[in-house]
Amino acid sequence: MRNCDIVIIGGGxxxxxxxxxxxxxxxxxxxxxxxxxxxxxxxxxxxxxxxGLTRFKESxxxxxxxxxxxxxxxxxxxxxxxxxxxxxxxxDKIVTAIxxxxxxxxxxxxxxxxxMGCRERSKGALNIxxxxxxxxxxxxxxxxxxxxxxWLPGKNVVILGSGDIGLIMxxxxxxxxxxxxxxxxxxxxxxxxxxxxxxxxxxxDIPLYLSHxxxxxxGKDRVIGVEISQVDQNRRAIKGTEKYIKCxxxxxxxxxxxxNELSKGAGVELSLGTKxxxxxxxxxxxLSGVFACGxxxxxxxxxxxxxxxxxxxxxxxxxxxxxxxxxxxxxxxxAKDGVSYVLPQKIDTLKSGDVxxxxxxxxxxxxxxxxxxDGENTLLSIKxxxxxxxxxxxxxxxxxxxxxxSSSVQVSVExx
Amino acid sequence: xxxxxxxxxxxxxxxxxxxxxxxxxxxxxxxKENDVAMGQSKANSGIVHAGFDAKPNSLxxxxxxxGNKMMKGVAEELGVKYxxxxxxxxxxxxxxxxxxxxxxxxxxxxxxxxLEIVYGDDLFALxxxxxKTAVAxxxxxxxxxxxxxxxxxxxxxxxxxxxxxLFTNFEVVKIEKGDCYTLYSSNGEQISAKxxxxxxxxxxxxxxxxxxxxxxxxxxxRGEYILLDKESGNFVSRTLFFTPTKKGKGILVSPTADxxxxxxxxxxEVLENVTDTTKDGLESVMVKAKQMCDxxxxxxxxxxxxxxxAYSDKHDFIIxxxxxxxxxxxxAGIESPxxxxxxxxxxxxxxxxISKLLRLNKKEDFNPIRKPDYFFSRLSxxxxxxxxxxxxxxxxxxxxxxxxxxxxxxxxxxxxPKASDLDGVKRRTRAGMGRCQGGFCQPYVAEIIAKxxxxxxxxxxxxxxxxxxxxxxxx
Numbered sequence: 001m002r003n004c005d006i007v008i009i010g011g012g013x014x015x016x017x018x019x020x021x022x023x024x025x026x027x028x029x030x031x032x033x034x035x036x037x038x039x040x041x042x043x044x045x046x047x048x049x050x051x052g053l054t055r056f057k058e059s060x061x062x063x064x065x066x067x068x069x070x071x072x073x074x075x076x077x078x079x080x081x082x083x084x085x086x087x088x089x090x091x092d093k094i095v096t097a098i099x100x101x102x103x104x105x106x107x108x109x110x111x112x113x114x115x116m117g118c119r120e121r122s123k124g125a126l127n128i129x130x131x132x133x134x135x136x137x138x139x140x141x142x143x144x145x146x147x148x149x150x151w152l153p154g155k156n157v158v159i160l161g162s163g164d165i166g167l168i169m170x171x172x173x174x175x176x177x178x179x180x181x182x183x184x185x186x187x188x189x190x191x192x193x194x195x196x197x198x199x200x201x202x203x204x205d206i207p208l209y210l211s212h213x214x215x216x217x218x219g220k221d222r223v224i225g226v227e228i229s230q231v232d233q234n235r236r237a238i239k240g241t242e243k244y245i246k247c248x249x250x251x252x253x254x255x256x257x258x259x260n261e262l263s264k265g266a267g268v269e270l271s272l273g274t275k276x277x278x279x280x281x282x283x284x285x286x287l288s289g290v291f292a293c294g295x296x297x298x299x300x301x302x303x304x305x306x307x308x309x310x311x312x313x314x315x316x317x318x319x320x321x322x323x324x325x326x327x328x329x330x331x332x333x334x335a336k337d338g339v340s341y342v343l344p345q346k347i348d349t350l351k352s353g354d355v356x357x358x359x360x361x362x363x364x365x366x367x368x369x370x371x372x373x374d375g376e377n378t379l380l381s382i383k384x385x386x387x388x389x390x391x392x393x394x395x396x397x398x399x400x401x402x403x404x405x406s407s408s409v410q411v412s413v414e415x416x
Numbered sequence: 417x418x419x420x421x422x423x424x425x426x427x428x429x430x431x432x433x434x435x436x437x438x439x440x441x442x443x444x445x446x447x448k449e450n451d452v453a454m455g456q457s458k459a460n461s462g463i464v465h466a467g468f469d470a471k472p473n474s475l476x477x478x479x480x481x482x483g484n485k486m487m488k489g490v491a492e493e494l495g496v497k498y499x500x501x502x503x504x505x506x507x508x509x510x511x512x513x514x515x516x517x518x519x520x521x522x523x524x525x526x527x528x529x530x531l532e533i534v535y536g537d538d539l540f541a542l543x544x545x546x547x548k549t550a551v552a553x554x555x556x557x558x559x560x561x562x563x564x565x566x567x568x569x570x571x572x573x574x575x576x577x578x579x580x581x582l583f584t585n586f587e588v589v590k591i592e593k594g595d596c597y598t599l600y601s602s603n604g605e606q607i608s609a610k611x612x613x614x615x616x617x618x619x620x621x622x623x624x625x626x627x628x629x630x631x632x633x634x635x636x637x638r639g640e641y642i643l644l645d646k647e648s649g650n651f652v653s654r655t656l657f658f659t660p661t662k663k664g665k666g667i668l669v670s671p672t673a674d675x676x677x678x679x680x681x682x683x684x685e686v687l688e689n690v691t692d693t694t695k696d697g698l699e700s701v702m703v704k705a706k707q708m709c710d711x712x713x714x715x716x717x718x719x720x721x722x723x724x725x726a727y728s729d730k731h732d733f734i735i736x737x738x739x740x741x742x743x744x745x746x747x748a749g750i751e752s753p754x755x756x757x758x759x760x761x762x763x764x765x766x767x768x769x770i771s772k773l774l775r776l777n778k779k780e781d782f783n784p785i786r787k788p789d790y791f792f793s794r795l796s797x798x799x800x801x802x803x804x805x806x807x808x809x810x811x812x813x814x815x816x817x818x819x820x821x822x823x824x825x826x827x828x829x830x831x832x833p834k835a836s837d838l839d840g841v842k843r844r845t846r847a848g849m850g851r852c853q854g855g856f857c858q859p860y861v862a863e864i865i866a867k868x869x870x871x872x873x874x875x876x877x878x879x880x881x882x883x884x885x886x887x888x889x890x891x
Contacts, residue, residue: 035813035816083812085813085816085819087813087819096797098800098804098811098813099811099812100804100808100809100810100811100812101808101811102811103800103801103804103805103811104797104800104801104804104811106797119851119852119855119856120852120855122718122719122851122852122853122854122855123853124643124717124718124719124720124853125717125718127642127693127698127702127717127720129692129693129694129695129697129698130692130693131690131691131692132691132721133878133883134877134878134879134883134884134885137858138852138855140855141854141855141856141858141859144859145859145885145886146890148859149859149863149873150889150890151873151874151886151888151889151890152886152887152888152889152890153885153886153887154887155887175891176890176891177891215695216692216695220690221877221878221879221880221881221882221883222882222883222884237695248887261817
């Protein structure tokens with residue numbers, strides 16, 4: 001079995017940024033394992049623009065954004081194994097992987113960075129009544145067919161879920177000549193970015209039905225239509241509101257799930273809020289020397305923040321390998337009223353530096369305050385005009401505040 | 417001219433074909449769909465019943481107990497996943513305990529070994545996730561689980577490897593009776609055979625009517641299911657049944673042979689063989705599953721589906737030669753416990769019915785062994801590396817959820833009975849059956865099918881006919 005200082009599982013935006021950062025912070029013995037035949041991960045199929053606005057102050061396509069990091073990895077000669085799927089990870093950091101050249105092989109790592117990304121929640125998870133014909137795709141699968149394979153999955157489309165990929169695909173399918181008849185969203189608000197609602201739906205006159213869901217799929221060989229219904233506050237279909245829409249294709253954009261099967265296998269503690277690992281501010285998980293970053297940790301809205309988070313994880317892994325840095329004094333970080341999760345879930349008060357708290361709110365709140373407390377003691381209170389579940393929020397806790405934490409950090413939203 | 421033509425590529429027809437292929441006979445299977453195991457054999461509970469449920473002296477009781485004893489051996493030969501996990505009929509009241517006692521007695525009369533009624537703590541020691549309102553359970557140690565479509569596909573593949581022929585998309589619409597039987601398909605094809613066996617499941621009445629046999633009627637009952645992620649596969653160990661009441665049998669909560677958790681089925685009379693699920697049906701599965709196990713992890717659902725089961729007005733299996741048609745054998749009304757009974761039915765049909773019509777000579781080179789389509793992930797590292805060295809396509813994982821390799825997918829497309837579409841590959845290899853339900857692997861599987869068949873991606877279907885995945889090239 002070969003040894004390696006840092007094994008990075010996944011060569012998408014998270015793995016690439018983590019690799020570059022780990023290298024630049026001094027640890028040179030790195031191996032990136034990527035299951036696809038190219039680096040870049042899901043960015044390769046995201047040919048729309050809007051990537052990089054925050055980080056590079058310019059609008060790039062997904063492949064362009066990925067290329068920036070691929071070039072950096074290549075410049076450093078960081079080894080990469082493509083077409084390589086990791087089969088398992090153990091709690092003592094033995095990575096077992098497979099490809100068609102090396103066969104099944106094992107690497108013993110000093111540190112592991114989990115950068116596997118996320119997957120789409122499938123239609124199957126929703127228990128929608130009706131048939132199971134051809135023409136039912138997750139939005140990402142349709143995106144792959146259209147952008148990477150050059151084939152159109154359908155001409156008359158209904159989309160369930162207003163997640164960003166669903167919105168992007170509504171526009172993409174329209175540009176390819178398909179008619180998108182409706183985007184249905186079971187919640188009373190969209191789960192996608194505001195800019196995508198405007199640019200992908202409104203600009204193309206695609207109707208968005210809030211508080212609506214698909215209640216039946218019709219068709220034997222191929223989809224011939226769907227029944228949509230309005231839902232009540234408990235997201236249950238209201239009888240009598242059914243409406244039939246003829247279509248040949250249904251796309252599902254109903255949420256992203258961090259892909260943590262390997263993490264679970266290794267015994268990494270997962271968070272119910274994020275479905276990703278529980279981490280400290282340096283992105284170290286409950287397993288010492290195992291780090292996580294990007295969408296496998298928390299589903300981000302923007303890849304720019306994935307890169308930022310992954311650089312942090314890369315630096316931390318390098319510090320762990322070179323300096324044997326360990327967690328010293330841990331306190332919890334909790335989501336309270338109006339907040340669905342906060343990341344990191346734990347803070348080591350003896351680590352230096354500011355800590356950025358990332359969180360998502362549970363609903364749309366206007367003219368509210370984001371409040372961060374240490375027990376009863378208010379650390380921060382920030383006024384917000386509007387917060388929504390579709391946009392990740394962040395606040396910075398300064399180093400001096402971190403040093404003096406005594407109880408547990410709590411983040412909440414207060415509405416006047 | 418065939419010696420025997422079997423109509424219907426379900427589990428009964430499949431195992432019968434396999435049995436026939438062990439003799440020096442020219443045999444074929446006619447299937448109306450584009451693949452085998454497309455009817456009730458692809459969507460049932462996959463239970464190998466112990467045999468306490470069927471009425472004593474019925475054909476159901478006889479073949480169930482015999483089939484149960486044969487299943488392990490058949491599964492081993494065909495490389496089909498089978499587990500003798502045992503079953504438990506759960507009672508929630510004193511009155512239901514009385515029914516358990518009756519069932520136990522009935523089972524013993526049918527020749528079922530190892531039945532025992534367990535109470536209280538013993539019950540929860542067996543199944544800790546049972547609802548605390550349960551009071552007793554009839555433990556049947558010989559109960560098991562098997563993958564029904566895998567068994568069907570493997571049996572037919574093995575029969576073909578031994579010389580049997582398969583005709584898919586052959587819907588029998590007319591039968592002429594002369595010195596032999598001539599069967600015509602809806603596409604204008606025809607074959608003739610000395611002996612015909614009607615294993616057409618939901619279509620068996622229609623087929624019998626084609627030769628003027630009106631001796632039975634087929635009814636259809638739809639069962640809806642919810643399937644949970646493998647993460648929940650160990651939620652229960654045994655197959656849990658409700659105690660049958662006057663209102664019916666209720667649903668089951670069971671691990672599957674592939675390691676998922678299965679909830680269902682409902683039982684609704686339907687007029688047509690349509691496998692749509694319904695809102696009410698799926699809700700009733702959820703409600704009942706919660707009665708059985710209050711903590712059932714419904715949030716882990718990965719898909720829902722339904723199957724339509726054919727039953728006869730005789731309410732027992734019909735396994736006999738048609739009264740007015742010598743050489744035309746009826747195997748109809750094979751409802752539950754049909755899957756369990758299938759190996760025994762196949763033996764009976766050959767040994768007791770066909771043997772009276774044709775001379776049977778054992779084929780000396782009959783090979784009962786079939787290598788499974790889905791096998792790679794269960795091998796050791798050394799075994800895997802040996803295979804990859806010889807064939808690198810086994811080193812490329814296509815379906816990440818189920819860890820299925822390109823090698824297995826190519827095998828499913830090239831070995832008997834060849835898969836020809838996405839669902840066919842899925843049923844053989846499990847590619848697309850995991851938690852992402854094909855979200856990631858579907859485009860790759862479609863490309864492999866296109867490459868192996870030498871056609872464009874635009875011609876690939878989900879399940880034959882008009883079920884193409886794509887409508888055209890992008891601009």
